[in-house]
Amino acid sequence: MNPEDVHERVLEFSRIRQGAGKDEAALLEVALFVEDEFGLILSDDEICQENLGSHQATESLVIKKLGLG
Amino acid sequence: MCGICGIVNIHAGSPPDVSLLARMMGRLRHRGPDSSGYYRDKHVALGHTRLAIIDLETGAQPLSNEDGSVWISYNGEIYNYIELASELRDRGHVFQTKSDTEVIVHAYEEWGTLCFERFNGQWALALWDQGKGRIILSRDRLGIRPLYFTKSYGRLLFASEIKALFADKRVERRLDPAGLAETFTFWSPIAPRTAFGGIEELRPGHYAVLEEGHIEIRPYWSISFPDKGSEVSLGETENADLLRNHLIKASRLRFTRSDVPVGAYLSGGIDSSVTSAIVAEYTDAPLKTFSVRFSDSEFDEGPYQKEMVDALGADHRDVEVSHRDIGEAFPAVLWHAERPILRTAPTPLFLLSKLVRESGYKVVVTGEGADEVMAGYDIYREAKVRLFLARNPTSTKRANIVLRLYPWMGRSPGGAPAFARAFFGKGLDPSDPALSHRPRWDTTSCVKLMLSPDLRQEMEKTDVVEDLLSKLPDSHGGWDPLCRSQWLEMVSLLSGYILSAQGDRMLMANSVEGRFPFLDCGFVDFANQLPARHKLLALEEKHLLKVAFRDLIPESIRNRPKQPYRSPDAASFFYGDDLEWLGDVTSESTLREAAIFSPGAVEGLMAKCREVKGMKMSNTDNMRIVAILSTMLIYHHYIANDGRGESDERPAQPMKIVDRIN
Numbered sequence: 001m002n003p004e005d006v007h008e009r010v011l012e013f014s015r016i017r018q019g020a021g022k023d024e025a026a027l028l029e030v031a032l033f034v035e036d037e038f039g040l041i042l043s044d045d046e047i048c049q050e051n052l053g054s055h056q057a058t059e060s061l062v063i064k065k066l067g068l069g
Numbered sequence: 070m071c072g073i074c075g076i077v078n079i080h081a082g083s084p085p086d087v088s089l090l091a092r093m094m095g096r097l098r099h100r101g102p103d104s105s106g107y108y109r110d111k112h113v114a115l116g117h118t119r120l121a122i123i124d125l126e127t128g129a130q131p132l133s134n135e136d137g138s139v140w141i142s143y144n145g146e147i148y149n150y151i152e153l154a155s156e157l158r159d160r161g162h163v164f165q166t167k168s169d170t171e172v173i174v175h176a177y178e179e180w181g182t183l184c185f186e187r188f189n190g191q192w193a194l195a196l197w198d199q200g201k202g203r204i205i206l207s208r209d210r211l212g213i214r215p216l217y218f219t220k221s222y223g224r225l226l227f228a229s230e231i232k233a234l235f236a237d238k239r240v241e242r243r244l245d246p247a248g249l250a251e252t253f254t255f256w257s258p259i260a261p262r263t264a265f266g267g268i269e270e271l272r273p274g275h276y277a278v279l280e281e282g283h284i285e286i287r288p289y290w291s292i293s294f295p296d297k298g299s300e301v302s303l304g305e306t307e308n309a310d311l312l313r314n315h316l317i318k319a320s321r322l323r324f325t326r327s328d329v330p331v332g333a334y335l336s337g338g339i340d341s342s343v344t345s346a347i348v349a350e351y352t353d354a355p356l357k358t359f360s361v362r363f364s365d366s367e368f369d370e371g372p373y374q375k376e377m378v379d380a381l382g383a384d385h386r387d388v389e390v391s392h393r394d395i396g397e398a399f400p401a402v403l404w405h406a407e408r409p410i411l412r413t414a415p416t417p418l419f420l421l422s423k424l425v426r427e428s429g430y431k432v433v434v435t436g437e438g439a440d441e442v443m444a445g446y447d448i449y450r451e452a453k454v455r456l457f458l459a460r461n462p463t464s465t466k467r468a469n470i471v472l473r474l475y476p477w478m479g480r481s482p483g484g485a486p487a488f489a490r491a492f493f494g495k496g497l498d499p500s501d502p503a504l505s506h507r508p509r510w511d512t513t514s515c516v517k518l519m520l521s522p523d524l525r526q527e528m529e530k531t532d533v534v535e536d537l538l539s540k541l542p543d544s545h546g547g548w549d550p551l552c553r554s555q556w557l558e559m560v561s562l563l564s565g566y567i568l569s570a571q572g573d574r575m576l577m578a579n580s581v582e583g584r585f586p587f588l589d590c591g592f593v594d595f596a597n598q599l600p601a602r603h604k605l606l607a608l609e610e611k612h613l614l615k616v617a618f619r620d621l622i623p624e625s626i627r628n629r630p631k632q633p634y635r636s637p638d639a640a641s642f643f644y645g646d647d648l649e650w651l652g653d654v655t656s657e658s659t660l661r662e663a664a665i666f667s668p669g670a671v672e673g674l675m676a677k678c679r680e681v682k683g684m685k686m687s688n689t690d691n692m693r694i695v696a697i698l699s700t701m702l703i704y705h706h707y708i709a710n711d712g713r714g715e716s717d718e719r720p721a722q723p724m725k726i727v728d729r730i731n
Contacts, residue, residue, distance in 0.1 A: 009602065012305045016609050025472035032457045032470060033607040044466045 001038070003069075006062050009037055014055035027052050034058060040065050071130070072097025072118040072577075073142040073216075074228035075195050077204050078111075080282050082223055084730045085114035092236040094118050095718035097229055099405075100144070100577045106130055106725030108140050113197045113204060115142040118720055120580055122146070122432060125328050128168035129725045134178055135163055138200045140727075141177075143170050144229055145192030145214045146584070148322040153187065177205075182276055185289045189322075189590050193229060193271070203280035210290045211438070211588050212260065212273030212564030215573055219268050225279055230574075231268055231407045232712035241267050242708050244665070246527040252409050253516040253696065254533050257565030261286075264408040264703060273564050290590075292559050293597065296547035300600040308603050309617040311595065316617070319589030320347040323434050324354050331584070332357040332430040334421070335385070336634060337373030339611060339618075339626060340436025340445070344586050346621040348434075349381045359425050359433065360387040361417045365637050373626055380623055388424045390417045392683075395641035396648045403702035404714045405578040406570040410699045411513065411692045414636045415571040422579040431581055437572060438587035441563050442596045443611040444551060444604035445631060450474055451493065452505030452554050453608060458490075459497040459504075468494070473608050476630075502538055502545060505554035506561070510534065515689040516696040519670045537561060549601040638691035642698060643683030654701035663704045666697055 013033050017026075030052040031042050040062070042051075051061045063069045074093040076085035087109055094105050094116040101118025108115045108131040117130040123146070133140045147153070150169035153176055158164065162175040169190075176184035177196055182205060191213035196205040206227055208216050218227040221240050228234050235242055245266040248258040260270035271277055274290040301308065324331050333345045335358040348356050358378060363369040371387075378385045395416045402416045403409075425433055440446045454474055458467050468490050472478055478488065496507055503510070517525060540560065545553055568585075576583045586592065596604070599613065606612040615627050637644075642651060653659065655675060660668040678686065678694055686694070706712060 008304060012602070013606060016606055016612070024466065025469050028457075028467060028470040029473045029607050032453060035457065035460060036453065036607070037602060041460050043461075044464050047466055 001066060001068070003063055006038070006059055006066070006068065010055050010059045010062065013037075014058075017055070022049065022053060030058060034062055038062050038066060071120050071144040072100030072229040072233070073144045073193060073195060074116040074233045075142060075204075075226070076114045077225040077227075077279060078113070079220065079223050079225055079279065081112075084111045085109060085224070087114060087728070087730075089237055090114045090116045091720060092718060093226075093228055093233040094720035096233040096236050096712070098719070098721055099580055100229055102580050102721050104129055104723050104725070105720035106727075108133075108142075108197070108727040108729075110199070110729040112202070113140075115140055115195055115197060116720075117142045120431060120582060122327055122329055122582060123150075124166055124168035127166040128170060130170055131725070131727065132166070132168070132170050132174065134174045135165075138198070139174050139178060140197040140199070141170060141174050141194060143173060143192060143194040145190055145194065145209065146326070146582075147172060147188045147190040147192065148326050148589075149187075149189040151326075182207075182278070182287075182289065185276060191585070191588070195227060201280070203278055205276055205278050206271055207276035207289075208271045208273055210274045210590055211559065211568070211593070213568050213573065213583075213585065213588060215569060216271045217263065217268055218271065218277070225284070231263065231265060232404075232707070232714065234268060235707065235712040238711065242711065243267070244704070244708065246524060247531040247533065249409070249524070249665075249700075250517075250528040250531055251533045252411075254510050254514055255537070255561040255565070256411055256513060257562065257570065258408060259537060259561055259565055265707070291542065292556055293542060293544070294548045294552035294556070295598055296544070297549040297552075297601070301598045305603065305613070305616060308599060309613050312613050313617040315589070315592045315595050316343065316586060317347050317351050319586035319592045320344050320434065321352055322589070323584040323586050324348050324352050327432055329431055330355075330357065330429075331432045331434060332359055332425060332428070333383075334358070334433055334435040335360050335374055335377055335383070336436065337370030337377065337626070338436065338629075338632065338634075339614065339622060340439035340587065342377045342436075342622050342626050343439075343614065343618050344434050344436055345377065345381055345383065346618065347586075349383070350621060356381055356383040357428070357430065358383040358385045359421060359428070359430075360385070361421045362387045362389040363417070363636065364389055364391040365640075368636055370632065373629065376623060377626060386424060386428055388417075388420050390420055390636070392637050392641045392644045394420060395636060396651075399641070399698065400650050400702050400706075401578070402575070403699050404706050404712075405574040406699075407574070407703070407707070408565075408570055409696055409703055410566075410570050411516070411696050412635070413638050413641050413695055414634060415575050416641075417636050418571060418575040419578055422576045422581040425581050426579040432584060433576070433581060434584045434586060436587060437567060437583065437585045438563070438593075439611065439614070441555060441559050441567075442587050442593055443614050444555060444601075445610045446558065447474070447631065447633065448505055448509060448558065449551060449554050449605050450608050450610060451508070452550065453605065455493045455497060455504060455508075456499060456550060458494050459499045462494070462497065502541055502553055503534065503557065505550070506557050512689065513692065516693050519666050519674070519693055519697060521664050521667050524665055551601040551605055552597070637683075639678050639683030639686045639694045641683070642694065643678045643681075645682075650702075651698070654698065654705055659701065659705075663701065663708070665700055665704060671697055
C-alpha cells in the first residue's frame with residue numbers, strides 16, 4: 001500500500017458519497033469503509049467530522065495511521 | 070430446454086423397462102412439449118422430452134456420434150457451441166446436425182470428461198459411452214439445470230425432476246429429516262441432499278461416472294476467490310470497462326443463440342434493466358419484456374418497470390397478481406418445486422412464465438445471479454455492519470450505522486441502536502466463517518418449533534450448519550469476508566432455491582427456458598477476481614455494475630434502494646374466502662398421518678392467521694405458515710400420492726425411437 005493507492009481508493013469511495021449527508025450515520029459509513037479497506041480500527045473519538053468529513057481529511061487520516069506520511 | 074431421464078443397469082440384468090421410461094418421460098412433458106425420444110439397449114435407456122430452441126429441424130434427441138457408440142440425452146444450452154464445433158471440425162469431427170447437443174458428443178469424444186471445463190452454458194446431461202461401458206451424468210457449474218438420481222433394485226434411475234423418479238412405484242417415497250433440516254435452516258436442501266430420502270441431486274460443477282457397477286462423483290469446477298489483497302489490481306474505471314464487455318458478450322450470446330425469439334424479464338431493478346438495455350443497445354433483436362405486478366402496492370414495482378420500458382421502447386406485457394391468485398396457484402407451484410418453500414415468491418414467477426408462454430415465447434433472459442455474483446443482497450451489507458460492530462464492541466457510536474442500512478429506522482429515534490445491538494450484535498465472532506449468515510439461519514430455524522417432537526429429534530442428529538461449513542475450500546481463510554459470504558450464498562441459496570424452486574421449476578412448469586447472463590462462466594470468473602470494494606463499496610451494493618452501465622440505466626433505477634423481490638405470504642392464504650385445498654392439507658387427521666408438524670402448533674398458528682386474515686403478520690409467522698402449507702402440499706403430492714399431479718403422462722409426439730432390443 002502506498003499513498004497513491006490510498007488516494008485512489010478514497011477517491012472511488014468519495015464518488016458515491018456525494019449527497020450522502022454529514023450526520024453521524026454517514027460518518028460511520030466512512031469509518032466502515034476505512035476499516036474495511038485499509039485494515040484499521042478507529043476509536044469513537046476518531047470517528048468525527050474533522051477526520052472523515054471530506055475525502056482529503058479521510059485520506060490524511062489513513063496515510064497517518066498507516067505510517068505512510 | 071428439455072427434460073431428461075434414464076434407467077441404467079448397475080450390473081448385468083434384463084434390459085431397462087421401456088414402459089417405465091415412457092412414464093418417466095410423461096412426467097417431464099412440461100419440460101419438453103415439442104417432441105420426445107428414447108434410446109435403449111440391454112444396459113441403458115435414455116429418455117428425452119424436447120423444448121425445441123436450437124436447430125429446430127434436426128436437433129431431436131437422443132443423439133449419437135458418427136458410429137453410434139456415444140449417445141446423449143441433454144437439457145440445456147452450450148452458448149459457445151459454434152466456436153467449439155469449429156474447433157472440433159478442424160480436428161476431423163463430422164457433424165450431422167446444427168445443434169449444440171451434437172457438439173457435446175464430439176467434445177466428449179475429443180476431450181473426454183475434460184470437455185465440461187470447455188462448456189459455457191447451462192446443462193444437465195447423460196452420456197452413454199457404449200465402447201467404454203460407462204454412463205456419465207454432468208451438471209453445469211452453478212446448478213442452473215437440475216439432475217436427480219436414485220439407486221433402486223440394481224438400477225440407477227436419473228431425471229431432471231424427482232417426480233419422474235417416482236414414476237417407478239418401487240422407488241421409496243419418504244421425506245428426509247436432514248433434507249428438511251437444511252430447508253428449515255438455509256431455505257433449501259443443499260445438493261446432494263434433497264427433501265426426499267434416497268433421492269440425490271448431482272452437485273453443481275460435478276459429473277458422475279457409473280462404470281463396472283461403481284459410481285464416482287468428481288468436481289470439474291468450484292467457486293473460488295483470490296486471497297484478500299491479491300485480487301485484480303486494476304482501478305475502478307478499467308474494471309468497469311471489463312465488466313461491461315463481459316456482460317455485453319454474455320447477454321448477446323443468450324439473446325442471439327436461439328432459433329426462436331427471446332424475451333426478457335424486467336423487474337424494475339438494476340439487473341434485468343442492464344440485460345434488457347444491452348439487448349436494446351447492442352443487438353438487432355426486437356425487445357419483448359415481461360413483468361410481475363402486484364395488486365398489493367407494498368410489493369409492486371410497476372412505476373420502475375414502466376420507467377425502464379419507456380427508456381428502452383420495449384414491447385411490454387405484465388401480469389398483475391393478487392393474494393387470491395397466489396393462494397390458488399400454490400398447490401401447482403409445490404408440485405413443480407418438489408421441496409418445501411418458506412416464501413410464496415416463486416408463485417408470481419410461475420404465473421409470469423404462463424404469460425410468457427401464452428405470448429408465444431419460450432425463452433427469456435433474466436437478471437438472476439447478479440445479487441450473488443455482484444453482492445446485491447442485504448445479507449452482505451448486514452455482514453459488513455456486524456463486522457464493524459465486532460471490531461469495537463464497546464463503542465457507543467457504532468450501532469447508529471444501522472441507519473445507513475435501513476434509513477426507515479430513523480423514524481423511531483433511539484430505537485435503531487438498540488435494534489442494531491440486539492440483532493446485529495448477537496453472537497459476534499469475527500473468526501466465524503458463517504458470521505454473515507447466522508442471523509438468517511437462526512431466524513429461519515424458527516420453523517422447527519412447529520415440528521413434531523419425533524421429527525425434530527431425528528433432525529437434530531445432523532448438524533447441517535457444520536456440514537455446510539466443512540465444505541468451505543481450505544483457502545477460504547485468506548478470502549475477503551465478503552467472498553466467504555458470497556460462497557455461502559451461492560452454495561446454500563442460489564442453486565437450491567433461486568435457480569431451482571424460484572427459477573427452473575417456475576419457468577419450466579410452463580415450458581419456458583431461462584437464460585442468465587450474470588451466471589456466464591466467464592463473467593462469474595471475472596467477478597470473483599474483483600476486489601471486494603468493487604462489488605460492495607462500503608454499503609453500496611453492486612458498485613461496479615452501476616458504474617459500468619451508468620449511461621444506459623436511468624439514475625432513478627440505478628440508485629434506488631434495493632428492494633428484495635417479495636410477494637404476500639400469509640395473506641395469500643387467509644385474505645378472502647377459504648381456499649379449497651387449505652382445509653385438506655391442514656386437517657388434524659392429515660397432520661397426524663403425516664407426523665411432520667405438531668397439530669396443536671399448526672392449529673394455533675392457523676387461528677392466528679384467520680383472525681387477522683394473514684395481514685401484518687410477523688416475519689417468522691409468515692415464514693412458518695408458508696413452510697407448513699408447502700411441506701404439507703409436498704406430503705400430499707409426493708408421499709400420500711406418487712407425484713402424478715395433473716400431468717399428461719404420455720410423452721409428446723413425434724417420438725424418436727432408437728431401440729436396440731426390439
